[in-house]
Amino acid sequence: MKLLEMNHVKKSFDGLEVIKDISLSVDEGEIVSVIGPSGSGKSTLLRCATMLETMDSGELIYLGKKAAWSDGTGKMMYAPKNELKKIRENYGLVFQNFNLFPHFSVMKNITDAPISVQKRSREEAYRLGRELLKKMGLEDKADAYPCQLSGGQCQRVAIARALALNPKILFFDEPTSALDPELTGEVLKVIKSLADLHIAMVIVTHEMAFAREISDRVIFMANGVIIEEGTPENVFASDNERTKSFLGRYKNL
Amino acid sequence: MSLGLMVSQLAGGMFVSIQIFLVTLIFSLPLGMIVAFGRMSKKPLLQGLVKAYISIMRGTPLMLQLMVVYFGPYYLFKIKITNSYRLWAALIGFVINYAAYFAEIYRGGIQSMPVGQYEAAKMLGYGKARTFFKIILPQVIKRILPSVTNEVITLVKDTSLAFTISVLEMFAIAKALASSQTSLLPFAAAGIFYYLFNLIVAVGMDHVEKSLSYYQ
Numbered sequence: 001m002k003l004l005e006m007n008h009v010k011k012s013f014d015g016l017e018v019i020k021d022i023s024l025s026v027d028e029g030e031i032v033s034v035i036g037p038s039g040s041g042k043s044t045l046l047r048c049a050t051m052l053e054t055m056d057s058g059e060l061i062y063l064g065k066k067a068a069w070s071d072g073t074g075k076m077m078y079a080p081k082n083e084l085k086k087i088r089e090n091y092g093l094v095f096q097n098f099n100l101f102p103h104f105s106v107m108k109n110i111t112d113a114p115i116s117v118q119k120r121s122r123e124e125a126y127r128l129g130r131e132l133l134k135k136m137g138l139e140d141k142a143d144a145y146p147c148q149l150s151g152g153q154c155q156r157v158a159i160a161r162a163l164a165l166n167p168k169i170l171f172f173d174e175p176t177s178a179l180d181p182e183l184t185g186e187v188l189k190v191i192k193s194l195a196d197l198h199i200a201m202v203i204v205t206h207e208m209a210f211a212r213e214i215s216d217r218v219i220f221m222a223n224g225v226i227i228e229e230g231t232p233e234n235v236f237a238s239d240n241e242r243t244k245s246f247l248g249r250y251k252n253l
Numbered sequence: 254m255s256l257g258l259m260v261s262q263l264a265g266g267m268f269v270s271i272q273i274f275l276v277t278l279i280f281s282l283p284l285g286m287i288v289a290f291g292r293m294s295k296k297p298l299l300q301g302l303v304k305a306y307i308s309i310m311r312g313t314p315l316m317l318q319l320m321v322v323y324f325g326p327y328y329l330f331k332i333k334i335t336n337s338y339r340l341w342a343a344l345i346g347f348v349i350n351y352a353a354y355f356a357e358i359y360r361g362g363i364q365s366m367p368v369g370q371y372e373a374a375k376m377l378g379y380g381k382a383r384t385f386f387k388i389i390l391p392q393v394i395k396r397i398l399p400s401v402t403n404e405v406i407t408l409v410k411d412t413s414l415a416f417t418i419s420v421l422e423m424f425a426i427a428k429a430l431a432s433s434q435t436s437l438l439p440f441a442a443a444g445i446f447y448y449l450f451n452l453i454v455a456v457g458m459d460h461v462e463k464s465l466s467y468y469q
């Protein structure tokens with residue numbers, strides 16, 4: 001069974017078609033990178049997959065359970081509230097600008113949802129929190145507030161916060177685009193280290209070397225459609241004119 | 254009249270002023286939140302009504318509103334106005350007036366919150382209520398504190414308007430004493446009272462602001 005399935009997803013904003021009939025699926029543990037020029041609809045695709053945005057038509061399925069689908073008349077249907085809640089537990093999202101809670105300490109950012117939403121015990125949540133902070137190389141920052149951290153540290157806290165809920169799939173929307181160049185490395189390194197957790201990851205990124213190294217599959221998007229997808233080797237050596245011209249802008253390859 | 258008697262009369266007025274101040278805050282601060290939600294409602298009728306209410310409360314003198322609350326029941330419904338209703342009228346007038354001001358402050362604060370905070374909360378499984386009370390409201394309180402402090406300081410001085418419907422608060426008593434004793438001393442005492450009251454308010458609010466300055 002596929003972990004995530006999106007079938008014939010369409011989305012427009014005030015008449016502007018941003019996602020034009022996109023279908024994709026993700027297996028458990030699979031790492032997928034989404035690349036493409038800005039404005040091509042990558043963020044919107046993630047926002048539809050995470051239900052931060054409603055779709056105009058299509059189907060969204062997690063582990064065989066339908067979260068959203070269009071009925072015969074073209075109206076979108078959503079699973080009942082309690083089922084959506086369960087479906088949402090399958091995934092997490094790491095934002096470009098972190099969206100940490102500024103009034104919570106680092107530890108509270110990570111442990112509050114496990115404790116208050118998932119009703120896990122405080123001890124367990126804190127133990128997991130400390131473990132995650134260690135993995136992120138931030139064990140000394142548990143009591144700091146987000147405003148006292150660098151962008152790279154904030155993003156690593158945001159990743160820990162998402163991981164604390166035990167998602168099966170983690171979406172990343174340009175996780176290093178808001179960072180100073182010298183800080184992107186530490187975040188990419190942390191994301192790479194997640195590969196052995198066997199969590200599926202869908203990563204929108206402009207870091208081509210990173211995408212090529214980490215991905216099981218690369219999706220190249222432009223103008224709201226998937227132009228090409230395949231193994232990093234195939235996509236990065238593609239004959240497709242649009243893929244070639246896009247990748248040509250990243251000279252370091 | 255002895256100085257002692259004068260002081261005890263002024264103290265009585267002071268008590269009423271403080272009473273108006275506290276009751277107004279206790280009721281208008283939460284009521285303002287409800288009004289703010291009405292103002293931000295997507296239902297056009299509710300939103301329109303609340304908008305009109307806020308606009309009237311902010312667009313007409315508080316003194317006039319107090320009179321309407323006080324005399325309104327008689328002129329509209331021929332209900333006999335009793336003496337004990339005076340203070341009630343003042344309290345009701347102050348609460349509905351300040352709720353409108355606080356509502357606009359809350360609304361500004363809530364609408365200034367970045368949408369990313371809501372989205373992050375949603376991704377973590379927080380429901381609507383938990384998102385509001387745990388994530389949004391604490392940050393809104395920090396943001397609006399300076400504006401709230403301004404309103405609270407204005408309220409201290411505004412309590413003196415209750416004298417227009419003959420509530421015997423600090424200012425009314427000072428005025429009566431000043432004319433019966435042909436002395437400016439009661440006014441000086443009243444001035445010092447309002448000033449000290451506000452000094453305490455300012456120190457208190459400063460303390461609250463500092464206690465929230467552990468984050469930006």
Ligand SMILES: Nc1ncnc2c1ncn2[C@@H]1O[C@H](COP(=O)(O)OP(=O)(O)O)[C@@H](O)[C@H]1O
Nearest residue numbers: 013014018036037038039040041042043044045
């Ligand atoms: N909420 C929105 N309202 C209107 N237009 C939007 C909205 N979100 C995205 N768009 C538009 O959709 C297009 C795709 O945006 P986006 O998905 O952010 O692309 P990408 O992430 O690939 O840069 C852009 O033209 C953008 O202006």
Ligand SMILES: [Mg+2]
Nearest residue numbers: 042043044174
């Ligand atoms: Mg984007």
